Amino acid sequence: MPLPIVVLVSGTGSNLKAVQDAITNGRCDAEIRAVVSDQERAGGLALADNHGIPTEVIRMRDFPDREAWDAALSVAVAAHGPSLVVLAGFMRIMGQAFVQRFRHRAINVHPALLPLFPGIDAPAQAIAARVPLSGCTVHIVDAKVDAGPILAQAVVRVRPSDTPHTLHRRIQVAEHRLLPRVIDHISRGRIVLGDPPRLPDGEQNDDIFCSLL
Ligand code: GRF
Numbered sequence: 001m002p003l004p005i006v007v008l009v010s011g012t013g014s015n016l017k018a019v020q021d022a023i024t025n026g027r028c029d030a031e032i033r034a035v036v037s038d039q040e041r042a043g044g045l046a047l048a049d050n051h052g053i054p055t056e057v058i059r060m061r062d063f064p065d066r067e068a069w070d071a072a073l074s075v076a077v078a079a080h081g082p083s084l085v086v087l088a089g090f091m092r093i094m095g096q097a098f099v100q101r102f103r104h105r106a107i108n109v110h111p112a113l114l115p116l117f118p119g120i121d122a123p124a125q126a127i128a129a130r131v132p133l134s135g136c137t138v139h140i141v142d143a144k145v146d147a148g149p150i151l152a153q154a155v156v157r158v159r160p161s162d163t164p165h166t167l168h169r170r171i172q173v174a175e176h177r178l179l180p181r182v183i184d185h186i187s188r189g190r191i192v193l194g195d196p197p198r199l200p201d202g203e204q205n206d207d208i209f210c211s212l213l
Contacts, residue, residue: 002031003187006082008090009037013044014172015088015109015179020051022180029187033080036073038092054080060092070095077102084186084193087141088179099143104193106141107186109179111171113137113153118146123171124164134158134167136175138182140193149197152185154178 002023007016016035022028035048036056045055056076063069074097077085087094087108098106112122114137117129126134135155142148154174158167185191192198 002029003084003183004033004080004082005030005084005086005183006034006036006077006080007032007044007048007086007088008077009035009042009044009088010039010091011042011044011089013042013047013089015175016044017047018176019086019088019180019183020047020053022184028180028184030084030183033082034077036077038069038073038090044089067095067097071097074098074101084183085141086179086183093145094141094143096143099141102141104140104195104197107138107151107182107193108141108146108148109175110137110139110146111168111175113155114139114146114150121164123168126158127162127164127167132158134171136171136178138178140195140197149195151191151193151197151199152178152182 007019009016019028020032023030032053034054034056035044036058037045038058038060040057048055058073058076060069063072078101085102085106087106110122112126113135117125133155135153137150138152139150140148156170156174182191186193
């Protein structure tokens with residue numbers, strides 16, 4: 001049974017596209033029930049439309065405060081019955097209502113090797129710190145920003161000539177491989193979400209943890 005998922009996006013939606021492509025090609029055992037955004041102009045919404053995936057926009061400015069927005073978002077997402085919520089470039093901090101409702105059922109992709117460089121501009125942070133390697137992390141969403149239990153990481157070289165933009169583009173190539181694989185692993189019970197999560201053990205799974213680009 002494909003894993004029912006809802007994807008949250010604020011921007012371009014290249015990770016959403018990677019997940020949908022992997023589903024289409026049989027590499028990700030999931031079904032995107034809906035794409036929800038806080039931005040009516042998010043590119044990810046058009047992409048979802050093109051695939052006939054239902055979309056919803058829950059804008060923060062339509063609510064009196066952050067808590068009311070968070071509660072409305074939680075209800076809207078839950079209405080689609082996801083077993084997993086995937087934050088794919090969703091640029092908002094989740095509130096208590098969301099975190100509690102989707103405890104151990106929401107994951108996020110971040111463009112750095114957490115716990116290094118949480119928050120915004122992670123590729124710029126990596127360049128400023130002069131690290132030779134960076135990458136991406138898929139982790140469980142909890143109440144702290146970019147700090148929930150880590151499920152998988154992929155490593156990317158930081159080149160001396162890199163700008164934040166060029167590094168981010170290569171990190172995104174890694175994200176597009178890693179995120180659909182993590183979702184597929186969750187669907188097939190190879191990653192079991194929880195605190196702590198039960199992570200894959202065995203040679204066939206090792207490569208999701210190390211893809212050097
Ligand atoms: C990704 O790099 C992700 O790590 C970060 O936001 C970016 C979203 O890109 N959280 P896209 O919208 O999937 O193209």
